[in-house]
Amino acid sequence: MEEICEIVPSQKGMNKINVCGYLIVKEWVQENMYYWCCEKRKSNECKGRATTAFVNNLHYLKKFNDHNYVPQASSAEVARSIASIRDRANETNDQPAQIIQNTIVNIPKEIYPYVPSQNALRV
Numbered sequence: 398m399e400e401i402c403e404i405v406p407s408q409k410g411m412n413k414i415n416v417c418g419y420l421i422v423k424e425w426v427q428e429n430m431y432y433w434c435c436e437k438r439k440s441n442e443c444k445g446r447a448t449t450a451f452v453n454n455l456h457y458l459k460k461f462n463d464h465n466y467v468p469q470a471s472s473a474e475v476a477r478s479i480a481s482i483r484d485r486a487n488e489t490n491d492q493p494a495q496i497i498q499n500t501i502v503n504i505p506k507e508i509y510p511y512v513p514s515q516n517a518l519r520v
Contacts, residue, residue, distance in 0.1 A: 399457045399459060402414040402415065402449055402455075402456040406480035414433060414449065414456055415472070417461070418469055419435060420476065421434065422435075430450055431448070431449045431451055433448070444464075447461045447462070471507065471508040478512060479518070482497060485499075
């Protein structure tokens with residue numbers, strides 16, 4: 398079958414998919430077909446889109462349109478790191494600075510430059 402799309406958590410608790418280094422958000426669903434649009438559709442006016450078939454709890458890529466910017470391979474890992482911080486804040490009574498520090502220690506060196514600053518993560 399086609400390529401299986403990786404699910405990535407968003408900052409607002411919704412899921413995105415990672416397709417070829419682009420993060421794409423769910424736009425609408427019809428039966429088992431999911432229609433997605435680029436997460437940068439407003440800021441970059443990107444018209445990138447994707448269509449997936451949801452079968453056996455997996456999203457299979459059916460159609461993919463080009464984006465108007467280059468993909469960033471680290472974007473999915475950065476989104477997972479931020480979601481990890483958010484989840485930990487919801488589950489524990491630890492101080493924000495402690496949660497952020499514990500999470501940043503485990504972030505791979507390659508994506509560290511793309512992670513928001515510690516002050517931005519506290520908000």
